[in-house]
Amino acid sequence: MLSKRNPQLNKNGELIHLLSIEGLPRAVVSHILDTASTFLSVNDREVKKVPLLRGKSLFNLFFENSTRTRTTFEIAAKRLSADVINLDIAKSSASKGESLLDTIANLSAMQADMFVVRHSESGAPYLIAQHCAPHVHVVNAGDGRHAHPTQGLLDMYTIRHFKKDFTQLSVAIVGDIVHSRVARSDIHALTTLGVPDIRAVGPKTLVPGDLAQMGVRVCHNMEEGIRGADVIIMLRLQNERMSGGMLPSAGEYFKSYGLTPEKLALAKPDCIVMHPGPINRGVEIDSAVADGSHSVILPQVTFGIAVRMAVMSIIAGNEA
Amino acid sequence: MLSKRNPQLNKNGELIHLLSIEGLPRAVVSHILDTASTFLSVNDREVKKVPLLRGKSLFNLFFENSTRTRTTFEIAAKRLSADVINLDIAKSSASKGESLLDTIANLSAMQADMFVVRHSESGAPYLIAQHCAPHVHVVNAGDGRHAHPTQGLLDMYTIRHFKKDFTQLSVAIVGDIVHSRVARSDIHALTTLGVPDIRAVGPKTLVPGDLAQMGVRVCHNMEEGIRGADVIIMLRLQNERMSGGMLPSAGEYFKSYGLTPEKLALAKPDCIVMHPGPINRGVEIDSAVADGSHSVILPQVTFGIAVRMAVMSIIAGNEA
Amino acid sequence: MLSKRNPQLNKNGELIHLLSIEGLPRAVVSHILDTASTFLSVNDREVKKVPLLRGKSLFNLFFENSTRTRTTFEIAAKRLSADVINLDIAKSSASKGESLLDTIANLSAMQADMFVVRHSESGAPYLIAQHCAPHVHVVNAGDGRHAHPTQGLLDMYTIRHFKKDFTQLSVAIVGDIVHSRVARSDIHALTTLGVPDIRAVGPKTLVPGDLAQMGVRVCHNMEEGIRGADVIIMLRLQNERMSGGMLPSAGEYFKSYGLTPEKLALAKPDCIVMHPGPINRGVEIDSAVADGSHSVILPQVTFGIAVRMAVMSIIAGNEA
Numbered sequence: 001m002l003s004k005r006n007p008q009l010n011k012n013g014e015l016i017h018l019l020s021i022e023g024l025p026r027a028v029v030s031h032i033l034d035t036a037s038t039f040l041s042v043n044d045r046e047v048k049k050v051p052l053l054r055g056k057s058l059f060n061l062f063f064e065n066s067t068r069t070r071t072t073f074e075i076a077a078k079r080l081s082a083d084v085i086n087l088d089i090a091k092s093s094a095s096k097g098e099s100l101l102d103t104i105a106n107l108s109a110m111q112a113d114m115f116v117v118r119h120s121e122s123g124a125p126y127l128i129a130q131h132c133a134p135h136v137h138v139v140n141a142g143d144g145r146h147a148h149p150t151q152g153l154l155d156m157y158t159i160r161h162f163k164k165d166f167t168q169l170s171v172a173i174v175g176d177i178v179h180s181r182v183a184r185s186d187i188h189a190l191t192t193l194g195v196p197d198i199r200a201v202g203p204k205t206l207v208p209g210d211l212a213q214m215g216v217r218v219c220h221n222m223e224e225g226i227r228g229a230d231v232i233i234m235l236r237l238q239n240e241r242m243s244g245g246m247l248p249s250a251g252e253y254f255k256s257y258g259l260t261p262e263k264l265a266l267a268k269p270d271c272i273v274m275h276p277g278p279i280n281r282g283v284e285i286d287s288a289v290a291d292g293s294h295s296v297i298l299p300q301v302t303f304g305i306a307v308r309m310a311v312m313s314i315i316a317g318n319e320a
Numbered sequence: 321m322l323s324k325r326n327p328q329l330n331k332n333g334e335l336i337h338l339l340s341i342e343g344l345p346r347a348v349v350s351h352i353l354d355t356a357s358t359f360l361s362v363n364d365r366e367v368k369k370v371p372l373l374r375g376k377s378l379f380n381l382f383f384e385n386s387t388r389t390r391t392t393f394e395i396a397a398k399r400l401s402a403d404v405i406n407l408d409i410a411k412s413s414a415s416k417g418e419s420l421l422d423t424i425a426n427l428s429a430m431q432a433d434m435f436v437v438r439h440s441e442s443g444a445p446y447l448i449a450q451h452c453a454p455h456v457h458v459v460n461a462g463d464g465r466h467a468h469p470t471q472g473l474l475d476m477y478t479i480r481h482f483k484k485d486f487t488q489l490s491v492a493i494v495g496d497i498v499h500s501r502v503a504r505s506d507i508h509a510l511t512t513l514g515v516p517d518i519r520a521v522g523p524k525t526l527v528p529g530d531l532a533q534m535g536v537r538v539c540h541n542m543e544e545g546i547r548g549a550d551v552i553i554m555l556r557l558q559n560e561r562m563s564g565g566m567l568p569s570a571g572e573y574f575k576s577y578g579l580t581p582e583k584l585a586l587a588k589p590d591c592i593v594m595h596p597g598p599i600n601r602g603v604e605i606d607s608a609v610a611d612g613s614h615s616v617i618l619p620q621v622t623f624g625i626a627v628r629m630a631v632m633s634i635i636a637g638n639e640a
Numbered sequence: 641m642l643s644k645r646n647p648q649l650n651k652n653g654e655l656i657h658l659l660s661i662e663g664l665p666r667a668v669v670s671h672i673l674d675t676a677s678t679f680l681s682v683n684d685r686e687v688k689k690v691p692l693l694r695g696k697s698l699f700n701l702f703f704e705n706s707t708r709t710r711t712t713f714e715i716a717a718k719r720l721s722a723d724v725i726n727l728d729i730a731k732s733s734a735s736k737g738e739s740l741l742d743t744i745a746n747l748s749a750m751q752a753d754m755f756v757v758r759h760s761e762s763g764a765p766y767l768i769a770q771h772c773a774p775h776v777h778v779v780n781a782g783d784g785r786h787a788h789p790t791q792g793l794l795d796m797y798t799i800r801h802f803k804k805d806f807t808q809l810s811v812a813i814v815g816d817i818v819h820s821r822v823a824r825s826d827i828h829a830l831t832t833l834g835v836p837d838i839r840a841v842g843p844k845t846l847v848p849g850d851l852a853q854m855g856v857r858v859c860h861n862m863e864e865g866i867r868g869a870d871v872i873i874m875l876r877l878q879n880e881r882m883s884g885g886m887l888p889s890a891g892e893y894f895k896s897y898g899l900t901p902e903k904l905a906l907a908k909p910d911c912i913v914m915h916p917g918p919i920n921r922g923v924e925i926d927s928a929v930a931d932g933s934h935s936v937i938l939p940q941v942t943f944g945i946a947v948r949m950a951v952m953s954i955i956a957g958n959e960a
Binding site (some may be wrong): 077 | 751
């Protein structure tokens with residue numbers, strides 16, 4: 001049974017936590033995207049609120065700091081009328097030597113309804129989902145190098161919005177694949193949704209060789225990697241990669257793997273360019289591309305709110 | 321007249337601030353616990369909100385940092401539909417050299433309705449209650465070594481929930497009594513509610529000799545202190561006590577005063593074990609006890625939300 | 641056309657951003673003050689909320705830290721039923737090397753409705769207003785030395801409340817005029833509202849000579865500057881001015897420019913004393929004056945909430 005293998009689903013196969021896109025049935029992913037579509041219209045209304053989570057308490061537990069991602073969850077939750085509690089968790093109990101599971105047990109006892117968790121350790125949201133009270137739902141907002149499922153889902157929403165059909169697409173993911181939880185979540189989602197041609201593009205130090213077994217084509221040459229692509233997903237280059245000796249310099253990287261109008265011309269004429277943000281102009285992407293007509297980077301942000309509203313409202317409606 | 325001696329009560333003897341349990345009439349304490357009982361059911365409802373404080377502005381003024389306690393007040397206030405303003409007060413006006421009373425006067429002028437105050441100086445909430453505008457209510461969320469009245473009240477709620485009648489109980493408070501505002505608040509509350517046998521248990525360096533005049537029996541021997549107890553309240557051992565030379569080591573402390581299953585066997589068979597959290601496993605309490613069937617540590621957290629809702633709704637309803 | 645020269649107004653001359661008082665027509669300023677008057681009564685009600693901004697998302701973008709000012713905007717927005725998102729912007733994207741305009745574009749894409757911006761660079765709110773999406777409204781909460789328009793407006797509200805008619809008044813602004821965005825905003829507002837006698841009082845190092853062209857009389861002598869004044873606006877002396885060699889010492893400054901009861905006796909008998917806070921007792925103002933019967937410093941704070949509610953509700957109701 002699926003529910004035994006996947007802690008995200010209850011015994012009816014319904015989503016109760018969102019921990020990873022890996023292992024989610026295509027129907028569940030599609031249901032999230034369909035629901036997000038209805039919320040997108042809420043965000044266009046004069047009063048951008050629906051009462052779906054009224055009286056629910058959502059805790060933002062960001063063990064790893066990320067103001068931007070926390071903000072998107074906070075907005076999404078408030079538009080669902082939830083009460084949002086932001087915990088500055090790094091300053092808090094952790095510093096008093098309390099264990100992660102004791103912290104979680106305590107917050108559960110405050111009758112929390114949902115934890116949105118970001119953590120530098122891969123798997124932390126799983127541990128929390130396994131140990132929290134049955135009435136609590138967990139959303140993974142990024143764990144180590146493992147997964148960033150709401151980013152993966154908003155990327156899928158974006159692709160579906162602009163391309164409609166997944167089953168004919170070529171998608172290139174470019175950059176620091178090895179350290180990227182976004183890339184991992186995107187690859188799982190694209191595979192689940194039936195994308196036939198997924199390419200991982202970047203230097204050998206940043207693109208793992210074992211991606212082939214995930215059905216991904218590895219390209220160390222940028223021009224080859226994006227040729228004929230319908231979708232290009234650029235990844236953010238972390239500065240620490242360059243100081244860590246894995247890369248020569250930002251300038252060298254940009255020359256080989258930065259997305260310029262010239263390189264973009266190799267892709268399909270109606271190719272869309274995505275990026276999880278924040279972008280490094282002149283490092284992984286040229287300003288002319290970031291601000292150009294192929295870029296859908298800002299629509300990704302807008303869709304991200306609706307996708308997070310969809311995830312939260314779906315899991316809150318299902319019982320463990 | 322009571323109101324002259326106790327700034328917490330108005331001239332009708334009604335609660336307008338909660339500063340300390342000391343001096344509160346038993347009827348007021350019981351009224352808080354009865355009210356909390358009604359809120360506990362609110363917290364179990366699908367929509368956990370009541371509109372009692374709608375449109376009221378509650379300011380969390382934590383001059384001393386405590387994410388956990390602040391969070392419990394924030395949740396309680398939001399469930400009462402209040403607007404909650406968290407002031408990072410340490411970073412704020414204080415650093416501009418403004419006096420405490422000028423800060424308070426300014427916040428009062430913003431038409432605050434309630435201040436929840438934590439301060440490292442004993443008595444700071446009294447000072448604030450004396451000087452703030454008459455429409456503002458003050459709740460002490462812990463001041464120096466003096467008092468932590470909502471913790472005391474939630475401890476009483478917990479005891480009443482599990483033991484019903486206070487007048488037949490033996491209650492042992494174990495640990496660092498001398499530095500503990502929780503212990504002081506608990507002792508006042510237990511006395512007010514008619515508990516006949518209160519014991520303060522710990523090493524001589526941590527248990528003051530003058531407790532006898534408060535009607536408390538001092539025990540420097542743990543086994544003697546908890547024998548036959550109905551309730552054991554374990555206190556958190558602050559790490560700084562050990563580095564400060566007041567104690568030999570965590571291991572030595574645990575050997576003498578840590579609550580293990582073996583020691584717990586000396587108490588009544590239906591004894592409950594409490595702790596204000598966060599717990600130090602293996603320092604003041606063994607994991608087998610913290611997670612065992614006698615432990616009511618997590619119910620304390622749940623009751624704490626209801627008790628804080630009760631305190632806030634009661635004082636907001638009474639005029640100075 | 642006004643709208644071409646003033647980015648704060650739409651083509652109908654309606655307020656869509658509040659960036660500066662400079663260039664605002666007197667009718668717009670009066671409309672804000674009249675609207676604030678209606679909100680003042682909201683703040684006295686049992687339920688201090690109106691649903692004018694329900695479902696709107698307001699972002700507090702404080703690139704320069706100011707807990708007090710942020711709090712006043714947060715309270716004002718919550719009383720209008722808006723959802724408030726506080727961004728700890730210094731810790732956030734800026735540290736990831738993202739540009740101001742990319743941050744703003746991203747937040748706009750989250751379907752923000754309003755940005756309240758404080759920034760150490762003069763003009764930053766203008767830049768944001770020029771580049772954000774058309775549905776977003778911008779309020780300047782203080783930019784560099786340039787402007788602090790809501791402070792200016794609440795000062796005008798205060799003067800109008802106590803003095804009724806602007807056209808007969810003598811107003812003295814005392815202190816560090818050169819570094820003060822409050823002084824600049826006050827001077828523009830007083831001029832717009834027809835105050836015939838505006839005086840800038842302070843030492844030569846702190847009072848610019850070119851104020852004369854703004855229709856302001858410069859006085860380096862305090863006694864002369866406040867003689868016969870109806871209104872005295874004291875400015876806060878920043879500590880860094882004294883360490884920077886621009887002033888001898890706090891004691892010397894107080895002797896020359898501190899407002900004492902003796903100096904105040906030179907003003908009109910019904911003179912009001914204002915200060916934007918936080919006050920430095922014994923530096924720019926004597927405690928006897930700050931706490932005395934002429935002081936309207938705390939009413940300024942109360943009026944400030946109503947004025948901010950007025951500004952936000954007016955701009956949110958007008959389309960770009």
